[in-house]
Amino acid sequence: MKKGSWVKAALTSAAVCLGAFGIGQLNNEQTVDAASTDNGQVQKFDKYKGHQVYEYTVENKNGLKVSVLSQGGTLHGIYVPKGPKDKRNIIMSFKHTKQYYDKNGKSLYVGQQVGPVGNRIKDGKFKIDDKKYSVPTNEKGNTLHGGPNGYNSVRWKGETGTYKGNPAITLRHTFKSKYTGFPGNVKATTRYVVTDDDKVQVLMNAKTDKDTIFDPTIHAYFNLGQxxxxxxxxxxxxxxxxxxxxxxxxxxxxxxxxxxxxxxxxxxxxxxxxxxxxxxxxxxxxxxxxxxxxxxxxxxxxxxxxxxxxxxxxxxxxxxxxxxxxxxxxxxxxxxxxxxxxxxxxxxxxxxxxxxxHPSFGDVSLKAGQSKTKTITYQIDY
Structure with missing residues (x-):
């Protein structure tokens, strides 16, 4: 895709996102610069269930490149800048979106965002301030990786640009309670940021209109060698x-x-x-x-x-x-x-x-009107 084409796509995507969220609901922390850059691109990847899947790619000055798919907010590639004969992608990925969801790939959650809460919730039940909640289950009566309608199940709206001066991919989605089964309508923003000291930062932010729980993660599989x-x-x-x-x-x-x-x-x-x-x-x-x-x-x-x-x-x-x-x-x-x-x-x-x-384990609550960010940083050396 030519530079002008992907910039147009990024700006269009940004406009769609702003329209969905409402400009008045965005603060400085959530705003992304979608202006023309020399280190980002948006390309059509393939189609999944009749919908276009986009691949967003950004790169730092050293040539460390990160690729993310709009479907599932999937971390599709972390490419180290070495020779073409090397296996440069240090995480596992598939050639086609449908392979992330077919009978062989579905249970592996390859590279996908999982949330609003990662791993298992016993019986799909929990309490917030002594109020009981029950959410959809998808594994032996328990809720795994956000259940059947979690973060990995949706098409995220994205764009490339910068965040605090670094190349970044920004994804946004509003999760309606009637879809997820979890309390609260949640506005989620996930950023994949690549710094010039070769850090890949994943910033997962959420804001809710009702008390809920929030603890997402990235289900990336690593193989660093040949x-x-x-x-x-x-x-x-x-x-x-x-x-x-x-x-x-x-x-x-x-x-x-x-x-x-x-x-x-x-x-x-x-x-x-x-x-x-x-x-x-x-x-x-x-x-x-x-x-x-x-x-x-x-x-x-x-x-x-x-x-x-x-x-x-x-x-x-x-x-x-x-x-x-x-x-x-x-x-x-x-x-x-x-x-x-x-x-x-x-x-x-x-x-x-x-x-x-298990309150003794910590706190995964997200209160109404509150905004929280969960961060994962991968320091890449090569």
Whole structure:
């Protein structure tokens, strides 16, 4: 697409967004500059269920590029600036939108925004100030990743531009309570920002007209290397404990100290952790770690010694879900090739799962008239 075409598309998208939200309802924090830039573009990706899906792309001065799809607000690519023969996209993606939602991809939530609350809510029920709420369920009577009508289910309106001087993609959507089943009509804004020191920041903001809960995350799967599995990559976590879970993967409220295969405090190949997990029923990690951000907000680091690539994860929240891709198989046609068991690892910063039913875990409430932003930062090194 020519520069003039994508700028026109961005401006048109911005106008649509302003019309949907009302100019008087936007504050300086929510306003985005959709003027002509040299580092962003909007392109038609494909169609899904008869609707056009757009791909938004921005790039920093070093050539680090981020791609996001309007459908599901999906993080489609983080491309490191190395030679064309390298596998440059360090996250998993699909060639076609429908593959994110078909029978093979649907349960994986590849790259998608999940919300308004990530992970599981027991029985789809919770309380806010002693008032009981029941929301739609979609997994064994529980609510997973926002339920059947969550963040990943909608077409977001987006644009490219800048945010605080950095290249940015801004997505907006108003979630009506009658659609989501959650209390409150929520105006959501998500920004993907790329800084010149190679940080990818995801800023997820929401404002509601009724008390509700809010704790979204990004379900991105990482493989930093050129190999088909993550076995030789290294993961470290600032996580002395993990949550005890019942058979439906709902927290019991108890914590377990991380020792042995669950101890990620020292650098060693993921294979050393995964080999013992192969003997378990799960066959890998689908684990809710209790993390303690350091003074810089770091909770985790994934690195690949062979390519010298690394991603450091920063979050102020106390949870990190780690899923090691044990359900991947050759029937899953990723853009990089057929799926392989342990072909990538999902690292999802959030509050501890089911916090709405465990006040001791923290606070995921969003009060009427209140605006909150949940931030995830990926520091990319290459």
């Amino acid at each position: 190999e088909k599995t993550i076995n030789n990559q290294v993961l470290t976590l600032n996580a002395p404990q993990r949550l005890d879970l019942n058979k439906e993967k709902i927290p019991t409220g108890k914590f377990i100290n991380n020792i042995g295969k669950y101890d990620f405090s020292k650098e060693k190949p993921l294979k050393k952790h995964l080999d013992p997990m192969k003997k378990t029923k799960e066959g890998g990690f689908d684990t809710m770690f209790s993390v303690e951000p350091d003074k810089n907000g770091q909770i985790a680091k994934l690195s690949d010694p062979k390519t010298d690539r690394a991603v450091t994860f920063h979050s102020k929240r106390n949870g990190l879900v780690v899923f090691s891709g044990q359900s991947f198989n050759k029937k899953i046609p990723f853009e990089s090739g057929k799926g392989h068991k342990y072909g990538a690892i999902a690292l999802e910063p959030q509050m501890l799962p089911d916090t709405a039913n």
